[in-house]
Amino acid sequence: MAIRPFKELACPLDGEPLVQEANTWRCTQGHSFDIARQGYVNLLPVQNKRSRDPGDSKTMIVARQEFLVAGFYQPIADAVAGVVLSGADPSAELSCLDAGCGEGYYLRQLVAHSGSAYSGASHSGASHSGAGQALNLMGLDISKWAVQAAARQDKQVTWAVGNNANLPVLSATLDYVLCMFGFPVYGEFLRVLKPGGKLLMVDAGADHLRELREIIYPTLKAARPPQTQPPAGFTQGETQQLRFTVHLPDAQQISNLLIMTPHLYRASAEGRAKAEQLTELTVTVDVRLSKLVKAQHAADPNQQ
Template sequence: MAVKPFTQLACPLDGEPLQRESNTWRCALAHSFDVARQGYVNLLPVQNKRSRDPGDSKAMMVARQEFLADGFYQPIADAVAGAVLSNTDPSVELNCLDAGCGEGYYLRQLAANSQPTQSLNLMGLDISKWAVQAAARQDKQAAWVVGNNANLPVLSETLDRVLCMFGFPVYPEFLRVLKPGGTLLMVDAGNDHLRELREIIYPTLKPPRPPQHQAPAGFEQGQIQQVHFPVQLPDARQISNLLMMTPHLYRASAAGLARAEQLTELRVTVDVRLSTLIKARHTPAPNQQ
């Protein structure tokens, strides 16, 4: 197995190709971006930030890292790795981006699931610097970038796979950076996802959303897989970690969060939808930037 960092990066200010010189990425128009000591690069310009410290907090990253390290979401990671690598010649290099990578769990699992002959060029991107720092500390094989899905610092038509795990898809940008025939793999919460926890923290549950079957413009719908399994959370710490790594932490009422804090163990259902979207081969990529 050969895992290397993806290097076909674009300047976030002008879209020009970036070249790495020692510990700095530079474009032809003299914009430069230094590699941090942890090994990542920040390609999120200040003017593109919506807040001073966007994305998940440091505490949320610690919670996610502890939760995922215990293997509770391993079946999701295995399903995603299988979808990325399916119908792929192991001798062909794959360029893969995790758009909203968090602390890098799913890219690390992808690398671990690949065949010995498979060459992977990997990049993880997240708007949270805390997430990217955590990812870069744990893994030196991939490229780790602070950036925004709305303005991916990636050259057009250079990626074979894009992952969007419980994230915020920006379909025109994903379309731009994918090669014709490349695939977008999305994981979204299903109707029963964490139902037992939601029943504790909310007075009532919202009715399930009807599934959307129409592919976004420029994509064709591929395989849809439902991943459904139980998880036994053994203690209050992992229950708290799960809550902290979901939007429910901010949506639940104070009374609901108080009820969750009283739990000492909890069995929850994991229910996610893994959907594959294929970039149509005849679709021209939008203009760079």
């Protein structure tokens, strides 16, 4: 399946379409955004930044990248790619935004799966090939470190620094939004999706990383129950629970897992010290994939 340039970028200052001229994206009002050396564009205006260096730190990004490329979450990537590609129309382009993409692992995996799908040897067993079928992919994160790392590793996806609360994307243009272990802003996701477009949420389940949490916390908090009502403008699609165990063979990968999650900051000094003693660990991965579908006649959230 071909990967084509993402065409739905909008100016973060006025929402006008952005057009690429050489190494710059420009809107009709004269705003321009240069493409950085690493191949990403910064669409987070300084006035919209709440802090000087928002989002995940460089240390968190490095840890997450080292953990993810080792393949520990491969079944999650396979499941996400399976869901997105199985919804692809064989004769059309599918545009997909990963909102809070981190260092881009899941979009790289989606590209890899779409390639194998084209050759007819799809991982999920389904056939996704077809004339005219293509993916337009965009990864966005508020962390400059995340987007830099993503852009270094892939040149086919459009990578941008930006905010889920003010997506630099034209209204009603996307088939899919992914929000994985992220910070959903449902009104914005609704705005950028086409009617019938889908939001795929991936969130931690009750047993996610239980063995690690049992070590670093004195008692485990009860899990937050999944939302029973879909957010305004969406209907609930299929949900899928994914559960497997991973064996972390050394202290480095245990440390990476701690650093890439909020647990490092929430754990007590005592809990962190216990984790530092570990030389291997088997943990349960328990995540929920939940598809939300934009209603055909959802009201424009900006007109309410």
